Amino acid sequence: MLRITQQMLQRNSLNQIQARQNDLFTAQKQISSGYRFDKPSEDPSATAISLDLRKAISFQERIGKNASTAQDFNLQADHELSTAGDIFQRARELAIRSADEALNQQQLDGISSELEGLLTQLTDIGNATHEGNYIFGGYQSSKPPFRAEKNLVIEGTAMTELSLNKGTFKTQLETHSLTTVAAGSFSLNGGDLVINGVDIGSFHVVDPARTAADNAQALVERINAKTAETGVSAQAINFPTGSYAAPGAAPLTGIALVNLDKNGSPSNKPIEVSGQGIPGVGGLNVFRNERLLLSDTRFTSLRIGAGAIGNVPAGTLSINGVTLNSAINFAAGNSAEQNAQAIATALNSLTAQTEVYAKTDGNGFVQLQSQTPFQIAGAPAQLNLPNQVYEQSRNASAVSGAVGAGSAMILSKGSLVLNGIDIFNTPLTLDATLTAPQRAQQIVTAINNRATDTGIRAFSDATGRLYFSNGDQHITSVSYQGDSGENLAQIGSQELLPLNMSGDQAFAGQRAQTRLLSGRDILAAGLGSAVSTANVSFAAGDTLVAGNFVINGTNILAGPFTGGAAADAATLIAAINAQSGTTGVSALASGVAGIRLNSLTGAAFNLQTTGNGSKAQIPATAAGTTYLNPINAGDILINGVDIGPIAAVPANPGNPPQNIIDLADALVNAINNQAATTGVKAERITASTGGTRVLLTATGQDIRVDTNNPVANAVFNTIGLQPGTVVRQKIDAFDALVRFRNQALNSKFNRDAVQTISVQSLREVDDAFTALTGNRVELGVRGQRAELVGNRVAQTQEVLSQQLADQRETDVTKAISQMTLHETALQAAYNMTQRLSGLSLLNYI
Incomplete structure (x- = not known):
């Protein structure tokens, strides 16, 4: 039997007091702190639940931040694309206005400057930032995604004649x-x-x-x-x-x-x-x-020697063809810097005429500076100034040699295109008697007349070689340097949301159908056949006299011939080209010993032959009719596929409308015969002008029209297409604006370009505008999605926070009630202890 002692009763009573005190302290602490427990050990189960809830809340906070960031970026991107749309609207207005024949040159130049400014603005929009990050950079949001390229771009059909290389040359x-x-x-x-x-x-x-x-x-x-x-x-x-x-x-x-x-x-x-x-x-x-x-042409000499390095006599040195008519003297006691100063002083006496400024650097070096290329000739070795042309752009690879000479040359539309601008909208006729340097000078003048639009200035040397300076730095293209992927952010356990739209998506789109409409109405004229049907067949001693071979009313006189077909063909070609400035028709070899006649201006021409003239084997035009250039193999390429030859279509002056339809149908049929290879189909349509044009279409691919024949320009002019024209299936807003600007600038000197601007070019710009609008819609959808995510996150956070509060926070009412109970229990424990302390053995007996 267990014996209960007085000591046991007192110890139990004290334990009860201590327990009730602990209960009361816990209740008081819960009320004062607001939390049910401080240590995980106090409530391990609630602690585990709380940790899970905190983790879930942290995840929701991250999602909410991502959604907020995405919404901010998408709103900013939408604003930027809206501004880009305004730029396209303004460019459209300017391009149409530039075709107004009432505008003077000053007004047209103002349009040129504004269009260039719009391109710069569009590039700035592409490089817009938000909170220090580039909006359209994709993953690479720390660096500008777009770069305006300011290169020298050479195109055209006269590359061989001008000794130029087609391509893009960087400065x-x-x-x-x-x-x-x-x-x-x-x-x-x-x-x-x-x-x-x-x-x-x-x-x-x-x-x-x-x-x-x-x-x-x-x-x-x-x-x-x-x-x-x-x-x-x-x-x-x-x-x-x-x-x-x-x-x-x-x-x-x-x-x-x-x-x-x-x-x-x-x-x-x-x-x-x-x-x-x-x-x-x-x-x-x-x-x-x-x-x-980049706007300067500069050259720094090697260090000039000191002392009497050898005087330079008057009339020895020239810059840009201007001769220095005073001597340069060097004293024996001169330092290198003093000799350099003597050279600079002499050269600066010609600056007003040469536009070349000279200075020294204090160490004996001569520095030359100009806004254009310049040429030094006759400089002796001691000056350390090489005799050459100095060009700022350093584009030696753009030029392969001197301009061609020896035969007549007519440079017309499409012959030379610099930075998208056609240099010879007005044909330039170069007589066969002109030397290469003389021709080069005329070409330089034509190029520099368009420098406001191209940003390119030209110079030529004593051999007839061309040089270019890209000093004005016009934008020729805009390249995307950012990342093609989108910067994605997590908005759910299995859900991602793009934070921003990459630039190659934001400023791009896809055409459901690629379309290229000829830029002008087809002209009424014949097609073909000014080509030898066989080798020339002149006998030794044959000559061409008046009436034998007549082009557009001009007699072509040639001979005596040798009887050798190839040599005789070359003789006749030279005779024809000698008169091309008068006839508007040039000739070149066809096959082994044949001849091809080409209209240099796009106008139809007449050929009459009698006697020995028929031995050229070129069919003469029927009385009262004319022929345009034939379309031979290599004349028209579509997506790299040769469309020619196209059978001859005689002119029909009695029924011009039908003649135009016949020409269009001949071209359409030839293109459609190759459609399986090119992916491009053609159809004849009636344009808004009432004229007849050709429409090229393709699905899911580009359309490119080109030529392998430098004399095919006349054919392209007549059918309204232009070599080098590309319409891409992918819409590039920057490319569209560059091409649009070029079309508008070309219209300054080609006043019939109104229809070109209003149809094909405007369509490309409208496509770009539509793409921007579509991308804005996508940004709006993303923004709404981000907003919905943000609202969902806020609601979820509220629920989770309440659950966390339920796990940790004190229910004050319940805690006060508990505290009251604990106080009562403690008081009872005190009372019981007091009673036990007053008991003795007698109380138990």
């Missing part, structure tokens, strides 16, 4: 170090070299055995580490030649700075060098402090 600037980098220990301190405002930094190498080439390469690597910020790259070169030798060929102790980005593409940035300077060999700094601009 770059380049400057070389004044001297070699020193050998031995090398130090670069902060502030010594600053390029385009970026401090290249510092590094130190303590090694007396290092070579100059080692130090040059180390400096190159240091400069290139900052290329992403400066837009300038460095490369080690030979000094003093400046050549880019292959590694190991010779010590590369000099350095060239070029405005190329880290990918080797022109950065379109200037080169500005500043800082305290890096000491090099010969008491010179490695680099001079200078600022090179």
Whole structure:
């Protein structure tokens, strides 16, 4: 039997008091703190539930932030695309207005400037930011997604005659170090070299055995580490030649700075060098402090010698054809800088005529500067000024040689297109007697007359070679440098939402059907057949006299012939071309010993032959009719597929409307015969003008019209198409605006271009505008989705927060009630303890 002692009763009573005190303390703490427990051990089950709820709330907060960010980005993107739409509307107005024949040249030039400005604005919109991030950059939101390319773009059908190369030629600037980098220990301190405002930094190498080439390469690597910020790259070169030798060929102790980005593409940035300077060999700094601009043509000589380096007699040196009629004298006591100043002073006496300015840099180097290319001739070796043409764009690969000479040349629409602008909307006739330099001068004049629109200026040298300067830097295209993917954010356990729309989507779209409408009504004329049906068949001693071979009323006199077919064909071709300025018709070889006649202006022509003239084997036109150029193999290419030859269609002066229909049908049938290969179909339609045109269509692919024949321009002019025309299935807003601007600028000198602008070009711009509108709709949908997600998140957070509160927060009413009970229980424990303390053995007996 268990014995209950007085001590046991007292200890139990005290335990009861302590327990009731703990209960009361817990209740009081819950009321004062507002929480049911402080430590996980106090309520492990509730703690686990609370942790899960907190995790869920954190996830919802992240989703809410993503949705808010997406909504902000999409709203901003929608605003930017709305502004882009306004730009297209304004461009449309300007292009239509530019075709108004009542506008004067000043007004047309103003339109040109505004269109260029609209392109710049559109590029700025593409590079818009929100909270420091580029809206349309995709994943790469930290750098501008769009870059305006300002290149020299050469196109046209007269590339061979002008010795030009078709293509896109990038502009770059380049400057070389004044001297070699020193050998031995090398130090670069902060502030010594600053390029385009970026401090290249510092590094130190303590090694007396290092070579100059080692130090040059180390400096190159240091400069290139900052290329992403400066837009300038460095490369080690030979000094003093400046050549880019292959590694190991010779010590590369000099350095060239070029405005190329880290990918080797022109950065379109200037080169500005500043800082305290890096000491090099010969008491010179490695680099001079200078600022090179894309709008300048600059050249810096090698260092001029000191002392009496040899006087330059009057009449020796010329710049841009202007002769220096005073001597340049060098005294024995002159320093290199004094001799350089003597040269600069002499050259500047011609600046008003040459537009070339000379200065020195304080170290004995002569610097030449001009806004256009310039040519130096007759400079003796001691001046260190090579006799050559200096061009700012450094596009030597654009030109392969001198302009062709020896036969008549007519440059017409499509012959030369620079930066999308047709240079010869008004035909230029070059007589067979003109030399290559004389022809080049006339071509230069034509190019420079369009410099306001192209941004390109030209120059020619004594050999007749052309040079180009891209000084005005017009936008020729806009390239996308961002990421093609979208920056996605999580908005659910299995749900993603694009934070923004990448630029290659926002400014693009897809055409359901690609369409190209000929730019003008088809002319009434014959088609074909001014081509020899066989080799010429002249006998030895044959001649062409008056009446034998007559083109547009002009007698072609030739002979005596040799009886050799190829030689006789060449003789007749030369005779025809000698009269092309009068007849408007030129000739070139066809086959082994045949001849092809070509209208140089697009006008139909008449050929009459009698006697020996028939031995040219070219069918004469019937009395009262004319023929246009035939369409032979290589004349018309659609998507690279040859459409020709097309059978002859005689002119029908008695029924011009039917004649036009016959011409259109001949072209349509030839195109449709190749549709399975090209993917392009054609149909004859009646245009809004009431005239007849040809409409080309394709589904899911581009349409490109081109030629392999430089004399096919007349054919294209007549049927209303132009070589090099491309309509892409993918809509590119920037490309559409560039092409639209070019069409409007071309209309300044081609006043019948109204229909071209109002039909095909306007359609492309309207397609781009429609694409932008469609993308705005998509942005609106995304924004609404983000808003819905945000509302859903807010509701979910409220529920979860309440559940978390239920797990942790104190129910005050319940806690007060519990506290009252605990106080009563504690008081009872006190009373019981007091009673037990007053008991004795007698109470139990």
